[in-house]
Amino acid sequence: MRLVVTGGAGFIGSNFVRHVLATHPDDRVVNLDRLTYAGNPANLADVERDARYSFVKGDICDGALVRDVIRDADAVVNFAACSHVDRSLVEPDEFLRTDIFGVHTLLEAVRELKVPRFVQISTDEVYGSVERGSSRETDPLRPTNPYSASKAGGDHLALAYWSTYRVPSLITRSSNNFGPYQYPEKVIPLFITNALEDRPLPLYGDGRNVRDWLYVLDNCAAIDLVLRKGKDGEVYNIGGGHEVENIVLTREILRLTRKPETLIQPVKDRPGHDRRYAVDSRKVHQLGWAPKHPFGRALEATVDWYREHAAWWTPLKSGELRTWYEQQYGAHSGRGETP
Ligand SMILES: NC(=O)c1ccc[n+]([C@@H]2O[C@H](COP(=O)([O-])OP(=O)(O)OC[C@H]3O[C@@H](n4cnc5c(N)ncnc54)[C@H](O)[C@@H]3O)[C@@H](O)[C@H]2O)c1
Structure with missing residues (x-):
């Protein structure tokens, strides 16, 4: 093809x-x-x-x-x-x-x-x-x-x-x-890399929003x-068939990176933040698909990947990403480092 x-x-x-x-x-x-x-x-x-x-x-x-x-x-x-x-x-x-x-x-x-x-x-x-x-x-x-x-x-x-x-x-x-190669503005790579750098993990709202990973x-x-x-x-x-509250996900990332929960930093919720997404995936299952990677093991593999690929994400976080957050929230807001 x-x-x-x-x-x-x-x-x-x-x-x-x-x-x-x-x-x-x-x-x-x-x-x-x-x-x-x-x-x-x-x-x-x-x-x-x-x-x-x-x-x-x-x-x-x-x-x-x-x-x-x-x-x-x-x-x-x-x-x-x-x-x-x-x-x-x-x-x-x-x-x-x-x-x-x-x-x-x-x-x-x-x-x-x-x-x-x-x-x-x-x-x-x-x-x-x-x-x-x-x-x-x-x-x-x-x-x-x-x-x-x-x-x-x-x-x-x-x-x-x-x-x-x-x-x-x-x-x-x-x-x-x-998984690997996700830009570190998204929650999982952001939290993994912040944890690896001993920076706060900015958790939106009450942390009870649910996503199916x-x-x-x-x-x-x-x-x-x-x-x-x-x-x-x-x-x-x-759908991954694995729904998790953000707070549970955050704690799991801290456990896998062996960092303390004191790194969790609650921040004001995002406007229009949807509480929960969940899809019925029966149709793609009928086509012959099923997820092969259990969530726990895949998350652990992802943490390992970011641990081993700091040379990939460090320039992104200290370059474009920091500049963007500084433009939005100001250089001294602290958000440039912990969006
Ligand atoms: N990441 C997720 O969790 C997720 C979940 C469901 C669906 N999706 C969808 O999957 C797709 C890929 O998501 P992702 O997370 O890999 O996104 P990403 O932001 O990592 O990558 C987007 C890519 O599109 C390129 N791009 C952007 N505008 C372009 C343009 N005008 N012309 C050509 N290239 C352009 C970018 O350079 C980049 O390489 C998106 O359509 C997204 O809506 C993502």
């Missing part, structure tokens, strides 16, 4: 590119990525010399470039997105541009060039908070922040292009991912299955 992966230099995309090259010897992958702050060529340094892999630096909103890159593709898998809720609260424009207009640009190119498959990578956050039970693929979307609203926009477009033009779109909506390699396997076996026009939820 000739695959175009967009956003492949980010967290999930880079794990997915590695997964495809390792499990499908005949596949070729072109990675189109704009290399925003979250895109890092170092995430794929180990496959750079693989003749089956190539990289193009560019924007998914650039129609001419997109058409050029996907011309002979058998499938396009779109990971490219602005992905951090906190940033969407202060700079929503870029989220709307990439997560809606970028998806539209890809869909138009896929339609024109008759690419046989388009997989849009989405999130359980489009369903909004669920107090009880779990979201089905057919449930209405109730996004509550600019990130999830823009992702919902991309989802609606992908499904509309299937209904209107028979553009062969599929969507995956996964729960929160964790999914190891990134399990998500990659599920996306790969949907890509090859999924049905056009369908949505597939992908």
